[in-house]
Amino acid sequence: MTTFANPDGRAGRHRTGIWDDGEPEHAVHLEAALGDPFDPDNPHGHQALLHADDAREVPAATEELLTRAGLAAEFVPHDVGGRLTDLERLARVLRPVFRRDLALGYGFGVTSLFAASSVWTAGDERQRRALARVLLDGGRVSIVHREVAHANAILRNELRAVPAPGGYLLNGRKDAVINADRTDVFVAYARTSAEDGPGSHSVLLLGAEPVRSGEVRRLERVLTPGMRGAHFTGLALLDVFLPESAVVGAVGDGVTLALRSFQISHCLVPGIVLAGVDGVLRQAVRAATENRPGGQPARRWHRALAGVFADLLACDAMAVTGLRALSLVPQDAYLLAAAVKYTMPDLLREDLEDLAAVLGARGYDRGPLYGGFQKLARDLPVAGLGHSGTAVCQAVLVPQLPALARTAWFRTPEPPAELFRPGAPLPAFDHRRLTHSGTDDLLTATLIGVAERLGAQPPEGPQHAALAALARTFVEELRVLRARCAALPVSGSTAFDPQACALADRYALVLAAAACLGVWEAQSGGDSFLSRPAWAVLALSRIGRRLGAPVPDLPPGLEAEVLAEVLERSLRRRSLDLYGTELAG
């Protein structure tokens, strides 16, 4: 099987999909600079990264490399001097880092982008330029969240800002702020109104200019069991004065700004942490094929290896569709963004546990070949922020369900096909166009459209027939959801029906299936692995089983086809995502 045709003839490049214009140059450069992760002598390999993790230190040499490579410029929009043009490209540039070490990626890192996003979204020109300067000069920005419901250590407690002549006085503390001990610049979500409601908080940019009065005090470092090397530090603000010009957007915009700008992290987190699981799946392939006749794993591991690969492709399909949606249809991206962040980190954790069984005793190894597994198992739950993180996504999805059921599902027209073409050129991403209020639901329209087209064609074989049947299953699920969600009470307040939480879970899984179908259809017609139905059938049957939906047996040979691809890619050092990128090791 040849998947890695190289039609454009460029050295070191290949195209897995028919639309992919090739790996971004900066990603190629980073992958080469970081080198073979399994080489014990590589100062940026797993062994060195594990040493730093053991010592609870940041991997200084690798951070230095990333600084030299100008990675921080990737977090800064193009119009203020950076290289951020679209988020799909950013995810590809970050994958070489996240394939090796999630904590490095967060700590270096991408948390600066998460913090800066509200300034890119609603900041004025002066604020945007000041923050761009900080990042381009090698600095970091940390986010100081407000306290949300069921908050964990990272989200618990909050700051208060009270009016003072010419500005605000900030007081309060936060238990765990990443990098608080190595930056002076914070994007603070502070309470500016005693009343709860949509206008309770405001965003203030702190430290981009020297603080005139008051004290920004660093408290103890918090030693976390995951991301052990990352610097989570307590922060206390004592009568810190900020001028009115520090307010990002308008006073009272904090909650809506979070809803708008969190869409970026909601799509990006699954789209980059999957690279870590990609790395572990390749370790599991190595463990399962070592000293095996013909390099074939034992029969009992076929399901886990092929299944986790299918899940990675599903995760990528959903994440990349979300990242592309932020450029292509920013007015309608928020549902997908919340759904991908809600669904995928959890699914990836489940995958890691499946791989724990394949790795067996090697999973406890601390050496360069397998040591990354335990580290990822510790880091991954922190990356998604656990229940607090999912509850934020549920708070977006749950209130929309009745309206979606009544006015969007089975009515919204299909989105543009470009949405589902990973790697195809995108219009420049503009933070300012992000909203949290679109009334259409694009992905359900795609699901229905693909299901209809599959049903209208004579099946080209058992795999097509299986895909058509699975697509119908998900359309049926959407029909059931429509009936149940339309029956939920519409509330203009903060009350919600507990049963809506389970319905939102089901809805998010339907969107995952829709993204797979959209990406598959956009690729179909070629002869690449992604254009054939096998991966989509396996991915959809796993999503269907998670829904508890009746899922038929897989056609014979389908699992073997997906397994052959994962073995082939591992052998040829290609990434186990939609792009099949060439890797350094």
Added chain:
Amino acid sequence: MDRVTIAAPLHVPRPAGPWHGVRENLSQLGNALVYTTWSEWLPSVLTTPRLRQLLGPDWDRYRRTPDAAVRYRFAAARLLIKYTAAAALDTPPEYLDLAYRLAGRPYLRGFDQIELSLSHTGDVLAVGLSRTGRIGVDVEPADRFVRLDLLRRQILTPVEEQEIAELPESRRGPHVLRLWTLKEAYSKALGQGLRLGFKQFGFSTEGRLRAPDGSSATRGEWGFDTYPVMERYLLSVACHDAGLNTAGDTSVETMLDRGFLSAMAQPPADGAGSAGRP
């Protein structure tokens, strides 16, 4: 980081409770264990008019099970899970959708503030709940006859074998049984059941997870414990702490942020983000 402390198991004889101990353990320790006998819960299975709602998607499996004892035990176990979870979430049990991961581990759809695990043997049922991370429970009869020669080949690491050989003969059987239940509990916490090779990991005599060569396998994020239950069973528990220092409040009513909910209910008038718009 504090070591994981496993709560002592609580006997809950009927759906009506008492449940306050479960809420207290969950809030203070991050986990809670409940046990009962299925015969104690059987009257509720037989008399509740809401059995179908309570079983939800499991209703079909219940109806399809031909053996009455197996059917009732299945229903009693689902009721135990749902009532235990309902106590933690402070919501009616029939609102909960008990779903299953691909490898079979049960979870509560839409409510990831709680993870859970179920085990039963003979007439006892046990449920573990955790708000800090994965949890697995395994219950076995304490007097279960253990064939050392057989188990040695199937479940013990070389280091464990060595340690057992050094024990007085009378303590070997109970020690192996404890190891077995710990391995089952850990494997269930990972959602792997029997797929996890039991010779691929081990436990120290103090109950800490180790690689087969005896080296420490984790950095304190897992807690393990074994309790005697009803004087004739052993209940082992594996509980993970992902380290996020999660909220003690696990109730449904408070889980969705009021700020976000109110902002979603009142989108900006122009249908788009307004602030900073060019």
